[in-house]
Amino acid sequence: MELPAQTTMGRHHRVLMVSDFFYPNFGGVENHIYYLSQCLLQRGHKVVVVTHAYGTRSGVRYMTNGLKVYYIPWLPFFMQNTLPTFYGTFPLIRNILIREGITIVHGHQAFSTLCHEALLHARTMGNKVVFTDHSLYGFADLGSIHMNKVLQFTLADVQQAICVSHTSKENTVLRSNLPSQKVFVIPNAVDTAMFKPDPSLRPSDQVVIVVISRLVYRKGADLLVEVIPAVCKRFPNVYFIVGGDGPKRVRLEEMREKHSLQDRVEMLGAVPHARVRSILVRGHIFLNSSLTEAFCIAILEAASCGLLTVSTRVGGVPEVLPLDMIVLAEPVPADMVSAVGRAIQLLPSINPFEMHKRMKTLYSWMDVAKRTEVVYDHAVNSDSNDLCERLTRLVYLMYYACGPWAGKLFCLVAVIDYIFALFLQWWQPAELVEVAPDFPVQ
Amino acid sequence: METEEKPVLNGEKHVVDYPRYTYECEGHIQALASVHRIIVKQRKGRFFKIFWLTLMLCSFLLIFNSIFVSQVINGLECIFLLSTLIVRMFQKNEVTEEAVILMPMLGVQLETSYHSGKVMRRFLPMQKILAAVINEAVTPTTCYFYLALLVREKSELTLVFQEVRPPLDVLISIWKALNDATNFQPNYPASIG
Numbered sequence: 001m002e003l004p005a006q007t008t009m010g011r012h013h014r015v016l017m018v019s020d021f022f023y024p025n026f027g028g029v030e031n032h033i034y035y036l037s038q039c040l041l042q043r044g045h046k047v048v049v050v051t052h053a054y055g056t057r058s059g060v061r062y063m064t065n066g067l068k069v070y071y072i073p074w075l076p077f078f079m080q081n082t083l084p085t086f087y088g089t090f091p092l093i094r095n096i097l098i099r100e101g102i103t104i105v106h107g108h109q110a111f112s113t114l115c116h117e118a119l120l121h122a123r124t125m126g127n128k129v130v131f132t133d134h135s136l137y138g139f140a141d142l143g144s145i146h147m148n149k150v151l152q153f154t155l156a157d158v159q160q161a162i163c164v165s166h167t168s169k170e171n172t173v174l175r176s177n178l179p180s181q182k183v184f185v186i187p188n189a190v191d192t193a194m195f196k197p198d199p200s201l202r203p204s205d206q207v208v209i210v211v212i213s214r215l216v217y218r219k220g221a222d223l224l225v226e227v228i229p230a231v232c233k234r235f236p237n238v239y240f241i242v243g244g245d246g247p248k249r250v251r252l253e254e255m256r257e258k259h260s261l262q263d264r265v266e267m268l269g270a271v272p273h274a275r276v277r278s279i280l281v282r283g284h285i286f287l288n289s290s291l292t293e294a295f296c297i298a299i300l301e302a303a304s305c306g307l308l309t310v311s312t313r314v315g316g317v318p319e320v321l322p323l324d325m326i327v328l329a330e331p332v333p334a335d336m337v338s339a340v341g342r343a344i345q346l347l348p349s350i351n352p353f354e355m356h357k358r359m360k361t362l363y364s365w366m367d368v369a370k371r372t373e374v375v376y377d378h379a380v381n382s383d384s385n386d387l388c389e390r391l392t393r394l395v396y397l398m399y400y401a402c403g404p405w406a407g408k409l410f411c412l413v414a415v416i417d418y419i420f421a422l423f424l425q426w427w428q429p430a431e432l433v434e435v436a437p438d439f440p441v442q
Numbered sequence: 443m444e445t446e447e448k449p450v451l452n453g454e455k456h457v458v459d460y461p462r463y464t465y466e467c468e469g470h471i472q473a474l475a476s477v478h479r480i481i482v483k484q485r486k487g488r489f490f491k492i493f494w495l496t497l498m499l500c501s502f503l504l505i506f507n508s509i510f511v512s513q514v515i516n517g518l519e520c521i522f523l524l525s526t527l528i529v530r531m532f533q534k535n536e537v538t539e540e541a542v543i544l545m546p547m548l549g550v551q552l553e554t555s556y557h558s559g560k561v562m563r564r565f566l567p568m569q570k571i572l573a574a575v576i577n578e579a580v581t582p583t584t585c586y587f588y589l590a591l592l593v594r595e596k597s598e599l600t601l602v603f604q605e606v607r608p609p610l611d612v613l614i615s616i617w618k619a620l621n622d623a624t625n626f627q628p629n630y631p632a633s634i635g
Binding site: 070 | 462581582583584585587609
């Protein structure tokens with residue numbers, strides 16, 4: 001275990017992670033925030049997480065190593081997102097920023113309304129702001145257009161941004177008109193200690209292909225419906241294990257019935273994350289058929305368990321694994337079937353333990369934390385936050401980049417936020433807000 | 443930041459000043475009791491602000507209601523009366539002082555005194571109290587520390603201070619005193635302070 005070493009520039013930051021997505025909800029963003037926070041805590045920084053209340057879980061909770069989590073009592077209204085009231089969360093966020101003595105606010109996920117609001121308020125309060133984008137989004141449909149506008153507004157004022165792959169960086173820069181020098185690329189990582197290979201659990205007479213994903217359109221469930229029967233027909237010794245649930249599960253069940261594949265395709269339903277490893281180690285090959293992916297952590301987990309991956313060549317997937325650990329194909333059924341064929345031929349040359357050892361050196365959360373620290377140091381050293389200078393920059397950026405109407409509207413929002421900050425200073429002066437004590441890291 | 447751990451002797455008061463409250467701590471060795479008081483400081487300008495806000499609100503309402511333009515003078519008198527009534531209503535429910543009286547052998551008494559002269563008292567026998575805890579409360583607009591007691595056969599925490607929100611140092615010293623009181627063993631010599 002690493003001792004809490006001095007950072008490269010010797011400074012310890014006090015970071016506030018903000019997102020609508022955190023435990024007890026499970027997913028990529030949630031894991032990212034948790035593991036990153038734990039590694040930063042071990043490196044000597046202070047980390048506090050803010051998210052919305054989940055059911056009756058509201059208030060302050062402490063997680064491992066003294067990670068403080070604020071479940072603020074604003075309930076989600078749509079797809080895990082808090083109701084966007086623009087200024088509603090300002091008093092509470094301001095209170096939290098003052099009592100914890102926060103220097104940097106780190107927002108996660110463009111789809112999170114709490115994140116956008118918190119970043120706006122943090123800038124008004126004078127804190128430095130970093131934003132991490134975890135997904136790829138489109139440009140053409142109505143929802144994406146609106147979200148990109150909001151993103152332009154939030155990112156107009158951000159110090160640094162982080163993306164999880166180069167493809168994701170391109171996507172974010174195009175959507176938000178952010179200068180690319182401000183965007184860092186820090187890939188996600190995987191907890192290799194939890195995902196260890198166990199070849200003894202694999203059958204020796206069959207080739208087992210594992211699929212674990214949400215069965216939705218985005219994750220290519222329709223592709224699976226075409227690919228599975230074709231592969232079963234061409235390779236008689238192949239056995240499929242499909243884990244996960246979603247709206248497209250019905251189609252997969254239908255496919256199974258239609259081609260009488262009940263004894264060759266096993267449907268497991270929703271799999272809790274703790275059980276994913278036990279299912280992965282039963283397989284030889286991991287099949288990922290996503291239609292869009294910024295960075296696929298599922299592939300990392302599979303590679304860490306010693307499985308060979310077959311995946312669609314979309315988004316950031318080609319950047320994830322070295323080419324001898326992955327077989328790529330176009331998101332077309334015929335190409336994917338031939339890719340599976342190539343993978344089956346490659347199987348004898350794969351050593352699961354070698355793969356696991358390589359993954360340990362390639363990806364680690366401590367490495368992600370060190371690189372994030374560099375981003376924080378850059379953010380802290382960046383330009384000042386004089387109000388006039390900030391407003392001038394905002395006016396220029398927003399008027400020219402966002403368009404005439406949206407630009408004016410966003411400037412108005414920023415100015416009203418500042419007036420609200422002055423009102424809050426009168427109503428509840430910053431000097432009277434108590435500073436919360438820090439708890440030592442175990 | 444630690445408060446001084448001076449032994450509090452008979453009848454001696456230990457007073458600490460905070461921006462919003464005054465904290466007084468008294469100890470009585472013979473009665474084996476100690477009293478912790480939180481006195482809310484009277485801020486002169488406070489009701490004036492509420493008064494002015496009500497006044498402005500009512501005058502805006504009146505201006506929009508142009509039917510009564512001719513009766514503006516009477517209207518102003520009504521506004522004045524209304525504002526005074528609202529101010530008096532706020533004042534009556536205002537808390538002037540909250541106190542905790544610790545009697546290690548008997549129990550704990552919690553007092554709340556209002557501006558109207560009314561005093562509300564609650565007594566908790568010592569056997570019923572399991573422990574004292576300091577917790578953080580998060581509301582939609584703010585976040586603060588509070589002191590509460592775990593009471594037997596009750597699923598909810600009993601708040602020690604209903605209205606006032608003293609700073610963390612005060613809560614910690616009262617918590618320590620409560621802890622000593624709940625763990626008090628009659629066979630051992632009394633240790634005060």
